Amino acid sequence: MLRLIFFGTSEFAVPHLDALIKDKDFHVIAVVTQPDKPVGRHAVNTPPPVKTLAIKYRIPVFQPIKLLELKESESFQSLLDPRPDVGVVVAYGKILPQWVLDIPKNGIINVHASILPRHRGPSPIHATIAAGDQVSGVSIMLIDEKMDHGPILATVEEELLPNDTVGELQTRLADLGAKSLAETIKEYLNGTLTPKEQDHSKISYCKILTRENGKIDWNQTASEIERLVRAYDPWPGTWMEIEGKRLKIQKVRVCPNDSSYPIGTRFLWKGRPNIKCGQGTVLELEVVQPEGKKPMSGVEYIRGRGEWLSAIT
């Protein structure tokens, strides 16, 4: 039985850890995850999803604020004897220093939610949808000292659906990764699988996202904005400012019509809220959420409000 140490935090990591726990060839000796964080309107301290799963299976959990703490933790160090065979990182949220990478005998394996070397970085799924890629997938790779840079063990492709949001695609990719992870590790460890260097001439990077990234720039084309709305759903969300208040934009539709309005103009078309975007394109707001309100259709939002500029096609 292979002794395995797991690093992971978010929802995306959960199916992977679950698959490894259920595989009889692996023994998950420890789970390292982020500390509990305040969540929700009243900042209730909430454990990361991976922790919840680990506790269910009575696996020792470590939540260091800094990884250095693990060096001093006796309970953690005692688990490392005998030395773990392999490590796995899925959406942990921190860069692992070299001394951590050196803990397992055979290094640490990472699951990344894109076909590397495309979309290296912390938000590959968002980037995939925002870029309008036709195909996405997961890459299982060996970690080296550079971010998402190590040699590839396996890639699994997944086709994008036209209405995919980041939430939906992430769920599919997590299942996909979880399905092939255990097998890939075993093949790597018994030598039937050779790591392949990435084609470093084709790399692209994605950035870490914040809510501010969700502010819509109407200079972009309607299609670009439509993809962004899906790419940021459910997090970090897209929004615009209107009358000094934020309006969350949850669903939009690219309209075939043209208009001579300046970019960013709000107007009505057949009773629906439209906005002029870049390069002559037009977007319809299908579902929005005003501050302090529940989500509602664009048509409902218009009713009872006079602030939307009225105009004829």
Place this chain on the structure above:
RNA sequence: CGCGGGAUAGAGCAGUUGGCAGCUCGCCAGGCCCAUAACCUGGAGGUCGCCGGUUCGAGUCCGGCUCCCGCAA
């Protein structure tokens, strides 16, 4: 006790210094048109979130409670 918005017809909203509860949409019935996000006529639909107080009289003023949501983390 982190900051803030809200609860009024099925939906979205208005309701002025307390004085008969309204608008837009939907729904039902009828009419009209080659056609439309159609249009015209009529109609139904409300314990104004809950409890208490002030008052001749409270959606509105006062106190308490419940629920929903935005920001921030």
